[in-house]
Structure formats: C-alpha cells, structure tokens
Amino acid sequence: MIIGAGASGLTAAIVLKRRGIDVILLEKNNQVGKKILVTGSGKCNYFNEKFEKEFFTSKNPETLGEMMTDENIEDAKQFLTSIGIVPKIKNGYYYPNSMKAVSIQNSLLTEIKNLNIPIFYNTTVIEMKKEGHFFLKTNQEIIEAEHVIVATGSRAYFDTEEPSLILHSLENMGHTVVPIYPGLVQLEAKGSFFKEWAGIRLDAKISFSNPQIRKDVVGELQLTDYGISGICTLILSNTLVPLLKEKSQTITINFLNSFHISTKEEARRYLENRNQNLPNRSLDQLFDTILDYKLTNLLLKLSDIPLHTRMEDVDAKNLDTFLKNLVSFPLCITGSKSYKNAQICLGGIDIREIDVKTMESKLIKNLYVIGEALDVSGECGGYNLGFAWISGIKAGNGVRSDD
Ligand SMILES: Cc1cc2nc3c(=O)[nH]c(=O)nc-3n(C[C@H](O)[C@H](O)[C@H](O)COP(=O)(O)OP(=O)(O)OC[C@H]3O[C@@H](n4cnc5c(N)ncnc54)[C@H](O)[C@@H]3O)c2cc1C
Structure with a gap:
C-alpha cells in the first residue's frame, strides 16, 4: 500500500510492480502527480547533472551522502529513461524535451496503467496504526496492509492538511518529526x-x-x-x-x-576608474547601465548622498557607506511568506530513523518513508524531484516480498 501518488509514490509503485510485487496507490486527489504540474513554472525541472549532498539541507545531513551516490543517480536516470522521458539538459538542469510538466505526469501515469497498478482516487488516509499489520483509516474505509510506503509529500503550495495527518500518525508510532517550515x-x-x-x-x-x-x-x-x-x-x-x-x-x-567585486576597496577602485574615464559625471550617472537607476538612487539616499553629487564632492564617510551598501547591503x-507560496516544506521525518539503503523505518518493520515527507530539502534546480525519484526507487527495491 503506497500512501500518496505523487512523484515518489508513483516511482516506488512502478519499481515494485516491475519486480512482480502487487501494489496499490492511495491518493487523496482525483489525479496523480498534481504537484508535478506546477513544477519549474510548468516546465518541470526534474533532475540535475550535479546531484550532490551540498544542494540539500536537513537537520541531520550525515546520511545524505549515502543517498547521493553515482549508482543511485545512475539508477534514477535509467528509471526516468525507462518510462520514456527524453531530457533537454540546460546547464546541467534536466527538463522534458517537450518543456511541459504534464508530459512527466503522463509518462508516469502511462507506465502505471500499463503495469495495471490500481489507484484508489479521492482516498485520504486520515490515520495509520500498526497492530501486527498496518491499518489505514481512510475517508472511505479501513484498509489493512502488510507493507506501507508513506509518500505523502508536504503541505507546501496547496497548503492542505493531509500530509500532516500522516506525519502525526508516524509521530504517534514513535518517529521524530523535525519541525516543519515553508521552504524555497x-x-x-x-x-x-x-x-x-x-x-x-x-x-x-x-x-x-x-x-x-x-x-x-x-x-x-x-x-x-x-x-x-x-x-x-x-x-x-x-x-x-x-x-x-x-x-x-x-x-x-x-x-x-556580477562585476567580480566583493569588497569595498574593489568597489572604490572600480568607481575611481570609471570616474576617471568618464569625467564630469555625478555618482548616479556613473552607475547608468550598471544598476537600475531606482536602486542607485535608493542606495545614495540611504548613504546620505544627495542625488547628482560628483564623487570628488562626496563626504568621505558617506562615500564609505555607499561603497558598503553596494557590496554588502545589510x-x-x-x-x-506562507506555505501557499512555498515550493517545499523543510523538516519531516528524521532521516536518521530511516535505513537509506531501503528507505525502511528503523523503528517500524515494513514501513517505508520517501520523498518530501522526510527531513531532506533540496535547493531549486531539480533536487527535490531528484530526491523523490531516488528515494522512490530505493523503497521500490527495498520492500521484501517474503515477509
Ligand atoms: C510551485 C512549485 C514548483 C516546484 N518546482 C520544482 C522543480 O522545478 N524541480 C523540483 O525538483 N522540485 C520542484 N518542486 C518540488 C517538488 O514538486 C516536490 O518536492 C515533489 O513533488 C515531492 O514529491 P513527493 O512524492 O514527496 O510529494 P508529492 O509529489 O507532493 O506527492 C504527494 C502525494 O500524496 C498525496 N497525499 C498527501 N497526503 C495524503 C493522505 N493523507 N492520503 C492520501 N494521499 C495523500 C498528495 O495528494 C500527493 O499526490 C516544486 C514545488 C512547487 C510547489
């Protein structure tokens, strides 16, 4: 039973079914991968060539390196190719060649359909318990399961409470939830x-x-x-x-x-040079074509320098403040902004409580947690979907069919 038919849940389902293991997806929406549609401004930046742990934050980042291995990255690329995704790679950022997020959603759904994986739509898991087997209380019925993969994502953007319900159940079952905040x-x-x-x-x-x-x-x-x-x-x-x-x-x-200027001294030299080459110009004129004039005027104002003053006429202390404001504006x-504006949520299930080779909980046998439900947060650049594919594949291969 996989709770959540988003990027990570769909991936895990496909990998499991290809191994011959029966799987059912439970999804609260009436469609799969709804969030995928809004990614990358509708173009879906789904992976990155430079997939390294430095691009992630987590309260406990020690184990992240074990997940971002060349082998795991290669597995993710192969998986994406195997469902028919053709990339357009721009500066290492992966997009579908169609530049349409919907084509990523379609590729996943087509494979799910071809593998005859059942999806229970409009099914929200409200609570989960384990008494021998797992019992998932949904808005429809109580479902019993031997193995459960939690792939419920986060409340970012759509700001709905369902992902939090599952975190709450996991907390009741003994897991630690690293505090949740809006991210990106x-x-x-x-x-x-x-x-x-x-x-x-x-x-x-x-x-x-x-x-x-x-x-x-x-x-x-x-x-x-x-x-x-x-x-x-x-x-x-x-x-x-x-x-x-x-x-x-x-x-x-x-x-x-962008002018490779990082200190006040470098800014001063640059400005002195420009002042020499362009005589009879005030400071704001010297900045024409360098900065938006509104920004130049504001920085001058905040440095107590009247508009249209020439560099040689500026009080030394004010010039110093201006240079500081240019390179190190506090x-x-x-x-x-709120969860509605956020692309992801920071926090989630503590990654130390998960065996990152299989994504199985170290505390609860036959329970797996993947994707954004975990306390693993990527930067912009395809890292969050990248983590969803990698953790989905790990769980898909990690579930044992014999117990
Ligand atoms: C505006 C925006 C732009 C983004 N752009 C990018 C980008 O370009 N590149 C990138 O890498 N990442 C991007 N992301 C982040 C990325 O979309 C997510 O990190 C990724 O989708 C997480 O995958 P997931 O499988 O963990 O969760 P999701 O894809 O969110 O899937 C979780 C699924 O679980 C379902 N669900 C939740 N709770 C329950 C429940 N209790 N019962 C039943 N079903 C439930 C949800 O309905 C959902 O379908 C963006 C996000 C947003 C909001």
Whole structure:
C-alpha cells in the first residue's frame, strides 16, 4: 500500500510492480502527480547533472551522502529513461524535451496503467496504526496492509492538511518529526524603503553567516515591496527560515557581484576608474547601465548622498557607506511568506530513523518513508524531484516480498 501518488509514490509503485510485487496507490486527489504540474513554472525541472549532498539541507545531513551516490543517480536516470522521458539538459538542469510538466505526469501515469497498478482516487488516509499489520483509516474505509510506503509529500503550495495527518500518525508510532517550515520561499524584511526598490530584478549575491553556518547564493534576486524574492532568495530561505523562529536574521546583498567585486576597496577602485574615464559625471550617472537607476538612487539616499553629487564632492564617510551598501547591503529578514507560496516544506521525518539503503523505518518493520515527507530539502534546480525519484526507487527495491 503506497500512501500518496505523487512523484515518489508513483516511482516506488512502478519499481515494485516491475519486480512482480502487487501494489496499490492511495491518493487523496482525483489525479496523480498534481504537484508535478506546477513544477519549474510548468516546465518541470526534474533532475540535475550535479546531484550532490551540498544542494540539500536537513537537520541531520550525515546520511545524505549515502543517498547521493553515482549508482543511485545512475539508477534514477535509467528509471526516468525507462518510462520514456527524453531530457533537454540546460546547464546541467534536466527538463522534458517537450518543456511541459504534464508530459512527466503522463509518462508516469502511462507506465502505471500499463503495469495495471490500481489507484484508489479521492482516498485520504486520515490515520495509520500498526497492530501486527498496518491499518489505514481512510475517508472511505479501513484498509489493512502488510507493507506501507508513506509518500505523502508536504503541505507546501496547496497548503492542505493531509500530509500532516500522516506525519502525526508516524509521530504517534514513535518517529521524530523535525519541525516543519515553508521552504524555497520568499523572505520578508524590515525597512521603510521597499516601495522604492519594488520590481527591480538583478543578478546578485546574497549571504548569511553566523558562527555555525555560512551560506552564499548567487543568482537572480527580485526586490519586492515586502523584501526579497527570486531564485537566490528561495535557496537561502532553506537555511534561514528555521532560524527566524528565534529572531530576525541579517543578510547582506552584493549588488556588484556580477562585476567580480566583493569588497569595498574593489568597489572604490572600480568607481575611481570609471570616474576617471568618464569625467564630469555625478555618482548616479556613473552607475547608468550598471544598476537600475531606482536602486542607485535608493542606495545614495540611504548613504546620505544627495542625488547628482560628483564623487570628488562626496563626504568621505558617506562615500564609505555607499561603497558598503553596494557590496554588502545589510537587510534584516523578519519572516517568510506562507506555505501557499512555498515550493517545499523543510523538516519531516528524521532521516536518521530511516535505513537509506531501503528507505525502511528503523523503528517500524515494513514501513517505508520517501520523498518530501522526510527531513531532506533540496535547493531549486531539480533536487527535490531528484530526491523523490531516488528515494522512490530505493523503497521500490527495498520492500521484501517474503515477509
Ligand atoms: C510551485 C512549485 C514548483 C516546484 N518546482 C520544482 C522543480 O522545478 N524541480 C523540483 O525538483 N522540485 C520542484 N518542486 C518540488 C517538488 O514538486 C516536490 O518536492 C515533489 O513533488 C515531492 O514529491 P513527493 O512524492 O514527496 O510529494 P508529492 O509529489 O507532493 O506527492 C504527494 C502525494 O500524496 C498525496 N497525499 C498527501 N497526503 C495524503 C493522505 N493523507 N492520503 C492520501 N494521499 C495523500 C498528495 O495528494 C500527493 O499526490 C516544486 C514545488 C512547487 C510547489
């Protein structure tokens, strides 16, 4: 019995049935893989050439390396090929050649149908217990099962409670649930100037560090009326969101990262050079074509430099602040957007309680947990679906047919 017919559950079902083991999928929706349809903005970035543990966060990351082996990655690629998926690989990011997420959903469903795997649609598992066998209380009936694979994903995006019901049952059965937070999500910040930068998109580096963690992310940054968004924000959110429960956290933004400028001194030299080559220009004019003028004007304002001032006329202290704002702009992050805006959930079943060779629970025999239900969270780039395929294949091969 597999609870959840999403990316990981469908994978496990196909692998099991190909081994000759009968399997049934229980799915609360009236279709399989609904979330797949919204991935990668409808294009589905389903894997990444550079599939390494560095691209994942987990409260207990020690065992992740054991999952991201060359062999497991090869198995995932072979599985995807075996269900007919033809990739288009862009800078290591895998998409279906059709660039349509629906074609990934179709490939999985076609294989499920060809293998005659039954799917009980509109069936929500509300509670699970083990008394010898497993008893799954659904909105329809109580179903008895010898083996159960939990593949219920998370409440991210659709923000429905069903995945949490199963986590709750697993907790009652003795498993640890690492606290759940929205992941790959936009960040809210403190400031009175957001109206002035809202709508600006640029390539930047955003960084966070505390005594335990240092995380730098380079990529597209969107400045919004509540704080920041864009791919690099989403990636940083996986590190930051759990820390926000305690208190606000300050990050820094390097607006000049794409010019390979990372220090105040480098910014000063760059600016002095430009000032020399382009005489008779004010600071804001020197930044024409480098930054969005709205951002330049804001950074000047926050550095107490009047608009249209020339570099040589700027007070030394204010120039210093301006240079700092360019390469290390401090932003106080106070919170994140909600589960509805999140692509994934951080947290889930503690991976230490799972045998990652088979995905079987170390605490409850014949119970398996895969995909996003586990405390394994990937960055943007095909890592979360990648983990769903890999863990689904592991469980599909891990279930023993003899007990
Ligand atoms: C907007 C968005 C964009 C994304 N883009 C990407 C991307 O480009 N690349 C990438 O790698 N990842 C992406 N992801 C993340 C990715 O979709 C998920 O990590 C992945 O689908 C997780 O697979 P899963 O099998 O664990 O869970 P899901 O695919 O979510 O499947 C879980 C299934 O279980 C069912 N279910 C849940 N609870 C119950 C219950 N109690 N009873 C019965 N059924 C239940 C659900 O209805 C669902 O069908 C994105 C996510 C979102 C929201």
